[in-house]
Amino acid sequence: MAAVSGLAGESAPDAGQVRAPRRMRASRRGRLNLFRRVVFTLFGLFFLLPLVALLRDSLEGAKLGTWSVTPWKQIASYPGVLGAIGIQLALAVVTCVAVLLLLMPTMIWIKLRLPRVSRAFEFLCLLPLTIPAIVLVVGLAPIYNKIEHYTVATIMLFLVYVILALPYAYRALSAGLNAIDATTLSEAARSLGANWFTVMFRVIAPNMGQAIPNAMLLSSALVLGEFTIAEILNYVTLPVVLFNISRATTNAGVLFSTSLAALLFTFLLLLLLSYVGRRLSRGRG
């Protein structure tokens, strides 16, 4: 679901240059500033208050209205939670790696050798946006039921998650790939005797800057919150565990502490990756 955020990401950078707010008439400027202040306050409250409530409930003691850190301690002790966190993180990592390994060589190959199929390729990559996860899972259930005879480990969910992550990873990577002159780079490398492996992983990939961390961030954010497919195929991942806890006890403190921890972790991931990405692009000058 989420985020077609990649869609916007591409066109955003060239945005700013056209506007010059300084040249506005003073009266309109004042009104505009007031408008902005009101808008940001209201929206800020709307987006912050549920998070504050989450924080408050994650510090709720056994009796309503008291404070306690027990819910946070329970993340480690509550049955199933810690294991599910481990699986979720492993899924995120494996999915990131798999989607990059699948997508990057193909994208570079198509860019250099088969540019005429790039439209069809783009269509395939964006197709999962138009096929809701719930539909995908209906079609997958028979396949997974067949291979379930061989007891499939939860980690194998990554096979489907790669498909879910495809559109976002594609958007991020194609922005990076289009920003460099891949043809010239590869011709230079090839004329110096590099093979295709070297061209892809040692020449083009390092030049794609923030595109790769972006693709990884979007993919892992997607995996960390994925619920639909795991639940329906009967795999016990973190969101499924939380969902089951919420059905058993609506007010379990561990629910709120784990949710908040997961959210904060995603925020951190975003910060970290954008920091790494900026350092990468600065290092190259």
Next chain:
Amino acid sequence: MAAVAATNTTGARPERAGRRPPLAWLGTVPFLGYVGVFLLLPTAIVIWNSVRNTTGGFAFANLKVLGNSAVRTYFVGSVELSALSAVIGAVLGAILAYAIAAGNPDGIVRRISLAGSGVLAQFGGVTLAFAFFAALGPTSGFLLHASWYYDFPGGITLIYAYFQIPLMVLVFLPAVDGLKVQWREASESLGGSAWHYWRYVGGPLLAPAFIGATLLLFANALSAYATIQAWENQIAYTVPQQIYIAINSEVGLSNVNYADVLALGMVVLVAIIMTGYALLQRRAARWLR
């Protein structure tokens, strides 16, 4: 022997200039194979099963289930929720996008808003339902004990707005950024008021992007399942929830691959909407250069 091999390897070079032998297609095989097995095959299975009965014969009459009054209720519920949350998300998101665009393009406010939108647009899973439950739960809400929390579509629309508004900001901001200040100045120097500007210049320019983005939000809400399932799992209001029930209960409607038919209905609906989105996006792109 050696000579033949040599001509083969050197012969492989010039193809880059002109002819493309089948070799170039080999590079796409892993990708095509993967997408084939995990995306195209499941979709094909859904379509195939939806026109077959449980004993293996063809039964196009299956599709009549979509006209069934109980099934219609779920589609109406889905469309109602998606439309409401898309329109609210689009209007509020557009206002926020305008407020962001009016500020300093390199400013901290813009940077925080964009990064925040990126995260919150993804924040649609079960945790979102828990956060709103913590804030507005009917008996234990932190802010208020909202009796309407479990109302459909009112309560869940508010929750959906939490990821729809950020998504709108991400999709719509480039269009708002594309409004040139010269257009406004031209309008003002010709004596136009703010109303004239929005009625005759800004509004028509932004309309395709706005409608397109609204369609995208609609499709986004339509496919959403985790949040509504965690919000209220006893009653099925939407098609995805009903699909879940159909998969998990052995007894569906007799002799019909119920889940597959519902899924097919969703695919058709989303495909129509996304086509409209793509067309409008192309129309909007004209002014974004």
